Structures are given as structure tokens and as C-alpha cells.
């Protein structure tokens with residue numbers, strides 16, 4: 591009974607280990623950064639060669655890098671200047687990718703050519719992201735308000751509006767960039783801006799499972815807006831005029847007083 595229990599325990603430990611071994615590792619890297627993928631095969635195998643392939647759907651997987659003790663390192667020409675082994679050990683290699691592009695996103699396969707078991711695969715996946723840059727502003731023209739929320743990032747940022755209950759029209763535009771990132775511009779159009787005076791508009795951007803809020807309060811359009819500096823200049827000017835006229839009147843009175851005494 592206890593012996594069986596022990597066997598079961600050992601088997602489950604081995605199974606757990608096997609599961610841990612085959613679970614693909616996932617690395618996350620910022621666009622333009624460097625990342626190191628590891629190809630590790632635990633257990634006593636005789637490894638002849640290790641190959642890193644990019645998994646592509648519907649196509650033959652491309653060999654990006656190969657290492658064998660006999661032939662050394664071989665790199666795919668189009669990756670030569672930004673990919674290489676940084677740890678050379680057949681059962682425990684590190685492969686570094688520099689200046690990561692959006693196109694590098696996806697899963698990779700480490701293939702261990704072993705004797706006598708043949709090829710043993712291990713998955714490793716890469717997620718590339720670009721930090722969020724966003725903004726929110728609005729303009730009011732002839733009583734129509736147009737709020738514009740801009741979000742640049744990768745993966746695709748998702749915009750939602752949190753605005754007071756008014757009827758508005760929303761248009762979204764996604765602009766892809768050459769380097770694979772995207773910009774999303776969401777415009778909110780409201781034809782009765784007065785209903786929004788004093789209210790807050792929030793543009794919520796969801797990116798990498800995180801929400802970022804951009805807020806703006808709609809200013810009361812009836813109050814004449816005087817920029818601060820202009821107001822100060824005007825105040826100083828008025829003060830100067832007051833002082834000068836006071837001095838003028840005092841001098842005048844003195845003169846009059848003086849002529850009276852003489």
C-alpha cells in the first residue's frame with residue numbers, strides 16, 4: 591500500500607515536471623528592445639544539434655539559428671545582424687534578439703536533435719509591445735463640440751468614452767504605421783455644447799489589460815476667456831495710470847497751493 595503510494599507520488603512528480611517542461615515560456619519585450627529566448631531541455635539526452643525556428647502558419651518553419659558542436663553556429667542571413675546565441679550549451683542555450691520589431695511577435699520552436707530519440711520540440715513565445723501615448727482635447731465651434739482622443743500603442747489600444755448623458759456622434763479611425771504600431775483617433779461630436787459646460791469628458795484607453803484615463807473639463811463658453819498674462823498686463827497698466835494721475839493731481843494741487851501762499 592505504502593509502496594504503491596510512493597510509486598504514485600513519484601509518477602505524479604515526474605508528470606508535473608514533464609508538464610512544467612513543455613509549458614511554453616512567454617517573454618514580453620518593448621518594441622526596439624532586446625530579449626533573450628532560452629532553449630532548455632532537461633533530462634539526460636544526447637543532443638547533437640539545437641535549432642530555433644519561427645512558427646509561421648501555413649508555411650514551412652524557417653530556421654533562424656542552429657548550433658551543433660560539430661558545425662558551430664549558423665544564422666539565417668536576414669537575422670544575422672540582430673540575432674545570435676549568447677549562451678552556447680546544447681541542453682541550455684540562450685538566443686538573444688536585438689532591436690525587436692513587431693513582426694518578431696509570435697511563437698518560436700526550439701528543436702533538439704537527440705540520439706536516439708530524434709527531434710524534441712520546445713515552444714517559446716514572444717509578445718512585443720509599445721508604450722501608450724495618448725491625449726485628449728476638445729474644440730467648441732458655433733455651439734458644436736468636437737472632442738478628440740488620440741492613442742498610440744501596440745497591441746491595439748481600445749478607446750471608450752465616459753461622458754455625461756448627451757446625444758453625440760462618434761467616429762473612430764485606426765492608422766497603421768510602417769513599424770507595425772497603430773494610432774487610434776476617436777472623435778466625439780456633440781451639437782449642443784452648452785449641455786456639456788462644466789462637465790468632465792473622460793477618454794479611457796485600454797492597453798495591455800490596463801486602463802488609462804485622459805480627462806478634460808468643458809469650460810463655460812459664455813465667460814470671456816482672458817489669458818492670465820494679458821490680465822496681469824492690463825492690471826499693471828491700470829495701476830500705472832492711477833498712480834500717474836494721482837501724482838499729477840497732487841503736483842497740480844501743490845502748485846496751486848504754492849501760488850496761493852506766494
Ligand SMILES: *[C@@H]1O[C@H](CO)[C@@H](O)[C@H](O)[C@H]1NC(C)=O
Pocket residue numbers: 622623624688689
Ligand atoms: C540592446 O542591446 C544593445 C547592444 O548590446 C545595447 O546597446 C542597447 O542599449 C540595448 N537596449 C536595451 C533597451 O536594453
Ligand SMILES: *[C@@H]1O[C@H](CO)[C@@H](O)[C@H](O)[C@H]1NC(C)=O
Pocket residue numbers: 630631632633681682
Ligand atoms: C546540461 O548538461 C550538463 C552536462 O551534461 C548538465 O550538467 C546540466 O545539468 C544540463 N542542464 C540542464 C538544464 O539539464
Ligand SMILES: *[C@@H]1O[C@H](CO)[C@@H](O)[C@H](O)[C@H]1NC(C)=O
Pocket residue numbers: 663665670671674675676
Ligand atoms: C555569434 O556568436 C558566436 C559565438 O558567441 C560568435 O562566434 C559569432 O561571431 C557571432 N556572430 C555574429 C554574426 O555576431
Ligand SMILES: *[C@@H]1O[C@H](CO)[C@@H](O)[C@H](O)[C@H]1NC(C)=O
Pocket residue numbers: 731732733734781
Ligand atoms: C454646428 O451644428 C449646426 C447644426 O447641428 C450646423 O448647422 C453647423 O454647420 C455646425 N457648425 C460647424 C462649424 O460645424
Ligand SMILES: *[C@@H]1O[C@H](CO)[C@@H](O)[C@H](O)[C@H]1NC(C)=O
Pocket residue numbers: 621622767768769771
Ligand atoms: C513607430 O512609428 C511611429 C509613427 O511613425 C513613431 O511615432 C514611433 O516612434 C515609432 N516607434 C519606434 C519604436 O520606432
Ligand SMILES: *[C@@H]1O[C@H](CO)[C@@H](O)[C@H](O)[C@H]1NC(C)=O
Pocket residue numbers: 757758781782
Ligand atoms: C442635434 O443632434 C440630434 C441628434 O443627435 C438631433 O436630433 C438634433 O436635431 C440636432 N440639433 C441641431 C440643432 O442640429
